[in-house]
Amino acid sequence: MKMCRVALGALLCAGLIFTASFGTAEDVAIPRPQGPVSDYVGLLSARDIETLNALIEEVKQKTTAEIAVLIVPTTAPLQIEEYSVKVFSAWGVGQKTANNGVLLVVAQDDRALRIEVGYGLEGAMPDAYAKSIVEGDMIPFFKKGDFKSGIFAGVKKIALLIAGEYNVVLEDVPVSAPTPQDPDKILFVIIVVFAILITLFGRAGIFWWFFPFPGVPGNRRGKDSWYRGGSSWGSGGFSGGFGGFGGGMSGGGGASGRW
Numbered sequence: 624m625k626m627c628r629v630a631l632g633a634l635l636c637a638g639l640i641f642t643a644s645f646g647t648a649e650d651v652a653i654p655r656p657q658g659p660v661s662d663y664v665g666l667l668s669a670r671d672i673e674t675l676n677a678l679i680e681e682v683k684q685k686t687t688a689e690i691a692v693l694i695v696p697t698t699a700p701l702q703i704e705e706y707s708v709k710v711f712s713a714w715g716v717g718q719k720t721a722n723n724g725v726l727l728v729v730a731q732d733d734r735a736l737r738i739e740v741g742y743g744l745e746g747a748m749p750d751a752y753a754k755s756i757v758e759g760d761m762i763p764f765f766k767k768g769d770f771k772s773g774i775f776a777g778v779k780k781i782a783l784l785i786a787g788e789y790n791v792v793l794e795d796v797p798v799s800a801p802t803p804q805d806p807d808k809i810l811f812v813i814i815v816v817f818a819i820l821i822t823l824f825g826r827a828g829i830f831w832w833f834f835p836f837p838g839v840p841g842n843r844r845g846k847d848s849w850y851r852g853g854s855s856w857g858s859g860g861f862s863g864g865f866g867g868f869g870g871g872m873s874g875g876g877g878a879s880g881r882w
Contacts, residue, residue, distance in 0.1 A: 651701055653713040658865045660692040664731050666770045667694070675778055677795050682782050686789040688723040688744065689868050690781055691716045692774065697732045703879055706730075707739040717741040717871025724871040725781050729774065736761060737879040738781070745876045747788035748781070753878035756780045765882040 654663055659679040660672045667675075679690045691714060698706035707728045717724020722742035729736045738753040760780050764773030779796055786793045 651698075651706065651709065653710055654693065654695065656691065656693075656714055656865060656867065659690060660694075662692075662694045664694045664696055664729075666729070666731065667774065668771075671771055671775075675775070678778065678782055678793070681793055681795045682785055685791040685793070686723070686785055687718050687721060687869075688725070688785045688789070689717045689871065690725050690727070690778065690785070691868065692727045692729075692778060694729045694731065694774075696730065698728070698730045698735070699733070703728060703730055703733065703735045703737045704875070707737045707877070708873060708875055711739050711741070711871075711873040715868045715870035715872070717743065717869055719870030722871040722873070723785075724868065724873070725785070726873070727774070727777055727781065729770070731770070733881075734765075735879065735881045736765070736777075738777070738877045739873050739875075740877040741871045741873045742876075743871070744785065744788065745874075748784050748877075750876055750878055752784065753876075754880070757878050757880035762880050762882045 654661060658672070658676055660667065660675050662672060675692065679692075683689055693710060701709070707726055710728065711724070711726045714726070715724075716726050723744050724741040725744060725748065726739040727736070728739065736757060738748075738757060740748050740750075740753060756777055760776040761773040764770070764776060782793060782796065
């Protein structure tokens with residue numbers, strides 16, 4: 624009997640150590656959605672996110688279905704399948720009555736991704752279709768380290784499947800990820816234009832009236848008027864904050880993959 628008690632105590636201690644080391648499902652913090660696309664790693668630029676958000680918003684406006692993208696370093700201590708269900712439930716992706724949401728989760732450090740499909744879209748996107756998107760459209764890019772193109776390919780295919788289910792045509796589908804502008808070329812053009820303006824209008828003082836830099840002779844607007852009024856450029860985010868999703872649920876359908 625004494626040996627049994629010792630053995631039981633050892634098992635309990637081992638269980639406590641395991642829980643302390645690896646945590647439990649309840650310990651997992653669900654990140655707050657930043658918008659349709661939530662990138663907590665920095666794989667996408669602001670322009671990339673803006674492009675994806677535009678496509679996702681068009682899908683929602685034309686079908687009421689919602690697509691969410693979450694990029695995290697890891698889903699530990701959970702496997703990506705359980706983690707995706709928890710995020711889907713916490714965020715409520717899709718409309719509450721239709722459950723027409725799709726969640727794409729990318730865990731960079733785990734080298735894992737998953738497409739989680741809501742109840743209402745399992746007919747349009749059965750597990751085999753989701754698996755095809757993961758393995759055929761996304762993982763080939765991920766293996767080359769081109770996460771941006773892989774994410775764009777996955778979201779595009781998801782959007783087209785939803786559009787087919789609702790019999791609508793999408794107009795804002797990006798062919799591929801947006802190509803960054805070459806900063807050297809842009810700078811060269813700016814310098815050339817600037818030099819031409821100085822040559823043409825510099826002697827007459829007209830150039831400095833339109834571009835009144837402080838300390839420049841002939842500045843008729845005052846030394847500090849060039850920066851007054853602030854900037855009218857936005858940050859590219861959601862004005863007023865992201866309003867959230869519609870309250871949909873998932874039953875665990877979808878597909879996972881690793882690269």
